Amino acid sequence: MLLTINNISVVYSDVIQVLKGVSLRVEEGQIVSLLGGNGAGKTTTLKAVSGLLKPENGRVTDGEIIFAGSPIHNLSPEEITRKGIIQVLEGRQPFKYLTVEENLRVGTAIRFGKPYQEDLKLVYSYFPALLNRRKMKAGYCSGGELQMLVMGRALMAHPRLLLLDEPSLGLAPLVVREIFGIIKRINEEQGTTIVLVEQNANMALQIAHYGYVMENGKIVMEGPAEELRENPDIKEFYLGVSAAGALKSYRDVKSYRRRKRWL
Amino acid sequence: MDFFLQLLVNGLSIGFLYGLSAMGFVMIFKSSSVLNFAHGELIAFGAYLFLVLCSWAQLSLPLSFLLTLAGCFLLGFAVERVFLRPLIGEPLIFVIMLTVGLAAMFKGSILLVFGGNLHTYPDFLPPWLGLTWGSVSLQPVYTVTLIIGTAFLILFGLFFKFSSQGIYMRSVADNQRAALSLGVHVKRVFALSWAIAALVAGMSGIVLGIINGVNVHDLSGIGLKVFPVVILGGLDSIGGAIIGGIIIGVLEALTGGYISPSLKDVIPYIVLVFILMVKPYGLFGQVEIERV
Amino acid sequence: MKKLRFHPCGNFRERYEQELTVFETDFGRLWTTLGIVALFALVPFVASPYTLYVINTIGIVAIAAVGLNILIGYTGQISLGHGAFFGVGAYGAAVLATRWDWPLAAAVPAAGLITALVGMVFGLPSSRLKGLYLTIATLAGQFIIEYVLVHWDTVTMGTMGITLPPPSLWGWEIRGDVGFFYLIFPVFILMLWMAVNLMRTKYGRAFVAIRDNDRAAEGMGIAIFPYKLLSFAISSFYAGVAGALFAYYTVSITTEPFNLALSVEYIAMVIIGGMGNMAGAVFGAVFITVLNEILRWGTDMMMNMGIFGSMGLNMAPLREFVFGLAIVIFIIFEPRGLAEVWRIWRSSFRLWPFSY
Structure with a gap:
């Protein structure tokens, strides 16, 4: 088991409890998708794993998160990313004033000083659209390109566990299809374990191996993706x-x- | 004509000095988008440290110079560590206000220790550094400023454009959360940029001390002079800081020489407002990319 | 509509009017009324002259701080020129009162209007400038106004300063701290009431929209620039009125106090109090004024004490140091401001004993 989340509670600003005992397990090499409505706590779960709760004044108050055998809850994002967990934030947050290639280079931060030319090539092979935009400022790229950019940026870090937060947000259906295809390829070819948070349940369950459904800060249903796809409640x-x-x-x-x- | 030329040269050299002082300021802004109101106090700290080491402790020149730089570097590092680190992730206005508070603290403590009197360094620059063309002359100090300024300009330019650490620094300025999610050591970046900024500020403090003598009020006043300079050049452009500095310096010298010395301190601001109306992000600043 | 008796434990509002009410419960209204009555009926008679002086100063300063809060906290335009605007108001009133013998009732509002006009002129750059660039443009305004105040001798008497005639209001001679208390606080409460209500109107909402995202606000059909100018005008009007009162209160004014440090102090008030919160601006004004007084008192005492007497003169910088330290500590430990402390304190009462 690569990642085990054990009954965690997350509280923001010491008053707002968002997660109320969430447990989930992610097997190495799998794509696990996390579904649920707005405000269900999906993004908070990801942030609890990646350590990004801290800057938002959130805290894991209870339970534990275990990654590759060691507890990581309430570590700083710097430490967690260095263990190989990279989160791709919701809503595509590029470095607007950096060129596409500089954006990608930021992805090498966790292994500063090592060569990165090979990784650039790899990312461009997954996202050929970025190659033409290399020298362009990211702020001027289209939504689809930006999504590719932020995913490519995360890939530069060689993550063991990639946390994707709503990669389909605001994208055209065709682009969504393309991006999900690439996610699947990355998972298969690089062996990267992926946790995928999505509103587009249909797409997510097509490429995922396993799925969880969240509501109101709790996991309400889980199962292999095929099963979830067939479940009448999920369907409805x-x-x-x-x-x-x-x-x-x-x-x-x-x-x-x-x-x-x-x- | 000679008068004009001399004014021009004076303005240019003072302007270059302004640019050098502003460089550290831009450094902090570039990595953390913080307007550092305590910059003048950092400059003053450098000047006083050099005073202590060189004139009072009687250390040799190169040694006290190096020690001053090291001291400033450490101070910048410590300031970030103690005061700014708890504020990571808070809105910028708080951080800016914090630097205002820091400025008051530093100024107060420097005044407490050294008092408000004017101190001077011993004269140590060799006179052959001074240049003369006809009736126009350049003092040795300004030659030194020119050399140091150019060197740092090139160094910083290369650093931000090509080195990985430079790119990380820019990424943090751009989008802190995203940088954090990629494992950029945001704290280290801040600490480094404050340390480097304090170092550059300290150096310009030494140069300013050589020219005008060392006095807290004057030196922290330079911190305010830095604002029109960097805004004119564009807040995030290091080259712009130098050019902005030169423009302000020349303007000041010419107004002081031809119109009235009392207008000298206001004219940069008046020009600044007009230039900003035409170019809202300064002459070389990055145009903000906004998407709703 | 029936008012709620108690604060609800969550957000149970069903209509927009409920969102907009000033007082959520009848108790709130009652307490406020009682507070105001007590303020006017008791404070001037209980307080010592010195305390009353501090309270009056707070009243004046709070008016200006509320104005700045409209600009910074609600419209999101950081201005470093508020101290200068305050000065414009002071000089406006002084010049009107000495040259043309305007009565107080006319000079104070007129000073406010003059300042509003000046504020609009220095708000003009906001048509093109944003964020920190605008801040520096207002900093330019600060220096330009200071320069004009000092060098426009024929009107402002330069560094000599102006002495104001003793004020009177429709035959009532305002004398002493008590008199001024009854001048300042009605004005303060009126201005505060106007500011609170302004935020409930179309204009207030437009300001907030501009603060949160000016591009989006523009897209919603809000004409950004006129609204920004309006915000500058209103906030300067507040500064002007406060400045005019200050001029009358201190009797003789020079250009000295209206410097950058004052502007910074006002921003400190807004931030320490809590941005975008009317009560916050008042809290901030109280905090900074009281801090200033304590520091002054502290240094005076140190100077008079035997041991520290020798270093008496050297203690002045200590004030600056402590002032900076207070700001720093505040921002590090409670960046949301005093208003937030107050809110948390109140809601912990309300929600006790189940705080989630």
Whole structure:
């Protein structure tokens, strides 16, 4: 088991409890996807792992996070990234004033001083679109290019565990398809373990091996991706498909408001 | 004509000095987007440390010079460590206000120790460093400024453009959270930029001390002079700092010489406002890329 | 509409009016009213002259701080020229009162308007400048105004200063600290009330929108530049009124106090109090003024004591040091400001004993 999250609670600013006992396990070499509505606590879970809670005044108050056999909860992001966990932040956060290539070079921060030419080549082979933009300031790139850029940047670090936060956010369906294809390739060819947080449950469950569903700061369901894909509740609430397999009519979709409460 | 030329040369050399003082300021801004209101006090610290080592402790020149630089480097490092580190991740205005508080603290403690009197260094620069063309002359100090300034300009330019550490520093300035997520040692970057900035500030403090003597009020005043200089050049451009410095220096010299000495201190600001209206990010500053 | 009796434990608002109310509960309104009554009925008679002087100073300073908070905390434009605007107000009132014998009732608002105009002129760069660049442009304003105040001898008397005539308001001679208390605090409460309500209007919301994201605000159809100018005008108006009151209160003014340090002090008030919070600006004003007084008192005492008497003169820098230290400590330990401390303290009462 590469990553084990054991019953963690996360509290922001000592008052707002966001995670209420989340446990999940990520096997080496797998893609694990984390689904759930807005505010379910998915991003917070990722931040708890990558240590980025700290700058936001959040804290793991309970439970433990174990990565490759050693506890990492409440370590600083610098220490955690050096263990090989890299998070790709939600909403594509490029370094706007740096060129694409300089952006990629920042990805080498955790192994400062080592050569990086090979890695650049590797990233460009996964994301050929970036090659043409090498000398351009990242602020002027399109959304799809930026998503590739931030993923490529993370790849430069040779992560053992890659945390992807909503890579499909605000992208055209075709671009989403392309990006998910690349995620799968990275997982297969580089053997990188990936935790994928997504709203696009359909896409995520297609490439993932295992899935968790979160709601209200708790894990409410888990299982292998194929099983989740077939689960009637998941189908209804996340895939928007009724039990019969047909798309719902608008009248039925309104029942979405009476969202099922798990537990 | 000679008067004009002499004013021009004076302005240029003072301007270059302003540019040199501003360099450290830009350094901090470039890595952490912090306007350092305590810059003048860092300059003063360098000048006083050199005074203590060179005039009072009677150490040899090169030794006290090196020790001063080391001391400033350490001070910058310590300031970051003690005061700025707890604020990582807070909005910038707090950090800026913190430097205002620091400025008051430093100024207060320097005044407490040294008092507000003028101190001077022994005269140690060899006169052959001075240059003369016809009736126009350049003092030795300014020659030294010119050499140091150019050297640092080139050094910093290369550092930020090509070295990995330089790129990390820029990435932190750009998007701290993203840099943190990639494992950039944000704290180390800040510490380093403060240390280097303090070092450069200390050096310009020594040069200023040679020219005007050492006095807290004057030196911390230079810290304010730095604002129009860096804004004119563009907050994040090191070359711009030098050019901004030269523009301000020449302007001051010419206004002082031709119009009135009392207008000398205001004119940079007036020009600054007009230039900013035409070029809102200074002459060489990075245009902010905004996406809603 | 029926008011809530107690603070709810969460956000149970159902209508926009509820979001906008000044007092969430009747208790809040009651306490505020009681507080104001007590302020006017008790304080001037209980307080010693010195305390009253400090309280009056706080009142004046708080007016200016509230104004700056509109600009910094609500509109997001950091201005380093507030001290100079304060000075413009002071000189405006002084010149009007000495040259043209304007009465106080006319001179104070007029000084406010003059300052608003000056503020708009120095707010003009905000059409193109943003963030720190704008801050430095206002710093330029600070120096330019200072220069004008010192060198425009024919009007401002340069470094000589101006002495104001004793003020009177519709036949009522305002004399002594008590008199000024009844002048300053009604004005202060009126101005505060206006500021709080301003934020509930279209204009206030436009300011906040500009602060949070000016591009997006523009996209929503808010004309950014006029609103920024308006914000500069309003905040300078506050500074001007405060400055005018200050001029009357100190009787004789020179250009000296209206320097960059004063501007910085005002920003410190807004930050230490809590940005974007009206009560915060007042807290900040109280904190900084009281700190200044304590430091002055402390240095005076040290100078008079035997042991430290010899180093008496050297103690002045200590004040600067402690002032800086206070700011630093505050920002490091409670960057959200006193208003946040107050809020946490209050909600810990409200939520006790289950704090989640």
